[in-house]
Amino acid sequence: MPYGPHTPADRERMLATIGVSGIDELFADIPAPLRASPLRLDPPEPEQTLARRLEGLADRNRTDLASFLGAGAYRHWSPAAVDQILLRGEWYTAYTPYQPEVSQGTLQSIYEYESLIAELVGLDVVSASHYDGAAATAEGALMTCRATRRERILVSRGIHPHYRAVVETYFAGAGLRVDEIPLVAAGPAAGTTDLEALSAMLADGTGPVAGVLVAQPSFYGLLEPMAEATAMAHRAGALSVAVVEPVSLAVLAPPGAYGADIAAGEGQPLGIPLQYGGPYLGILACTDALVRQIPGRLVGMTTDLDGQRAFVMTLQAREQHIRREKAASNICTNQALLALAASVWLATLGPHGLRDVAALGAVRAAELEAALGAIGAPRLHPGAYLNEFAVRVPNARAVHRALLDRGILAGLVLADAVPDEPSVADALLVCATEVTTSEEIAALAGVLGALIGGGGRVPAGAAR
């Protein structure tokens, strides 16, 4: 065992103290018929060969591409300070702060995280973290049912398909109902949440609605009518859940400003590496009125017996280790280290840096829109966007593959990601951020223009 401490003499001494003659005696309580067959695994691999094996696996991934892929996970510049802090063992090898007197670092960092996110979303209560944006969204949706004692929610089809799928899984388990709000089919609001449909669903008499979920920006990058949707939800006695992207909140109206009761979202853009999907950071926030409904840990400020200011986990009567089957959720382990990463990133960039990230992404995206429009790949939707949008590309799947062969990751093939949304067939979802370069944009436009130049014909051999 590579990290074990015991010498043969240590083991002998320990066995003698216990009063057994061999280690097998300590396993005599496992009934003989149930004892394990031998482990059919490779023998231990030395660190030096394992390191080469891991490098080989990492090298099999292609990460040298000019990427325009976002779709819920975004590339951003992360100052080297962020990972340097994360590499301190006092952070990453600590447990949940159950002994607050020797965990003030973690506790204060979570309090600061709660405060930073509260500033971004404009809501006062922020949980210490959830698994990811999808799980946070599902938990936010469940909160609306507990708070209103109603059993039906309305979910915009503009929300990320993975998030909608997770909400569906959680709600099926709990025996609750999910209805999807369609998108506007045509006209200036095409692709955004259909407010007329929402209005009709809120009043259709098939069951009172607990919560209305809309994403800002939407999965298609569009800015949604959040204020209108929120007001409609409230008029029907429902709560409003805004599914947000945190970097955008530097420049877009925050959920608190348009009256949302709950905000949920993916914190990965706040300095967390893409790393093929996780670990990420589920953001969940709510108004003060809902504080007893929010699941997950909360850290609050208090004092110690000497009157010194200090921090502690609080309102734990919501949680599973106290309330068991009556808890607000079963969540225990969360994403504390990712909340720390987001906090260090936000602190290092500051308010102006964060605004620059969001605004520069918008600039690059406008450049991308112009370049793609010029070569015959216009936007699919007319509405306003921040830094991500869908473009109409004939034969999108084959074109995407041909671009990949040229070292360009041309966003997402929407027909693969949302096969049940025919309006986005033959379209790519592309994004730009502050790290996208003009050279990359020119390369995409050049190759894509050549591919679709002949009236949408993909050159033979490209669509393998």
Add this chain to the structure above:
Amino acid sequence: MTVAGSRLQPTLFERSRPGRGGGKIPHPPPDALDRIPAAQRREVPAGLPELNEPEVVRHYVNLSQLNYAIDTGFYPLGSCTMKWNPKLNEWAARLPGFTELHPMAPDAVAQGTLQLLWELEQILCEVSGMRAVTLQPAAGAHGELTGILMIRAYHEGRGDLGRTEVLVPDSAHGTNPATATMAGLRTVSLPAAPDGGVDLDAFRAALGPQTAAIMITNPSTLGMFESRIGELLDLVHGAGALAYMDGANLNAILGRFKPGEAGFDVMHINTHKTFSTPHGGGGPGAGPVGVGEKLLPFLPAPRVLREPDGSFRIEAVGERPSSIGRMRSFVGSTGVLVRAFAYLRTHGDSGLREVTDDAVLAANYLKARLAASGLYDIPFEGPCKHEFIASASSIKKRTGVRTLDIAKRLLDHGFHAPTIYFPLTVDEAMLIEPTETESIETLDAFADALITIAREAESDPDMVTSAPHTAPTKRLDEAGAARNPNLRWRAAATGSWTPCPD
């Protein structure tokens, strides 16, 4: 000293000075946002703190030194398996080929990660004795929900709609009953027999055609192997229900007991316990779930598949309609899983068995030393597995000193406290789990500290009840924190934010 730092720190917000920091990101032109409709724009800037990099780094380094951690000392939290977090794993997870891969990247450019995930699934199948594994769940409790939802889908798929109850021993983690509720099922609590195991009579009485599943932690949270497990599994299956194993205590049985082989239908694995991925101050973890034949069709989507030509791919949307669906976005907490893979490879067949042997050896050694002292109650005799229960019940009766006080006094001795007051079924409980990576010198020093404190409880109880004395803070006003919650910093009314220079 318990931790390196002695001084509490101001918050980021108190360190902030208007106009400080910046310069990390190129400045966009002033008209960058003109195309965003005014009604959609933020009117009041977010009140984030303004600091420069040196201040940020010092803030977080100083804060870190207020933390106790595996890297600084012994952390015997029962049921948490605070073992060494190998440094190689941190290096591996940071390889750019892993970190820069987008989760929606086409399979063709993700072959390295997909291969690692697929191989990890195979290793976990072998360790658990299960047929297949999903790596999607983000934590143990998330894995529990995944498992119970699959059990629900299994019964519903057979038209067996009356199974609404989950049997849970009263010593179980709170996540078990909370999970049952999330899955729309009712928890029936099972009392323990005097030896700490499940009371078979009570179990028989509770089991019936309304039972969907039993959730068992084995070894139990008392650190005892459930010796009647064979009978329990037979009874469960005979009643048409399924058996869920909470794998929180898998560190005690690697290579000794394979739950799938023994007859469990589903289990979760905590990579952040058994397979050394760091706890990060509360997370992240990962909670892979293994299933037997019956639950195979219901695994969450998407799965990682290997094609006949040896390449790997992710299941397409809707490819397997019997699936319970998605449990999270994307594929899983890959960065955590890289670390678990590295751990499993460095240990291999013999190393994993040694892990369990040494974890059980350490726990029994510590238990024997405390039992020999005659100062602490050891409610369950005989060999324990990777952890054991001690109790300060007698000490409290004699001196008034409680388990909480002893835990706080341990901090003064430079140790983290064990898990206390859990399980709920034992008076003044301490659940002690030393793990396999602690030396005999550390184990002896910890036992000596507990013994010293027990004697101090007799001679100078105030010293114990007023502990800790050397930590950065005294005990905290937790009641006050809950009565008047202060959950976020509020900037002074004067407003200290400076407008953007453009």
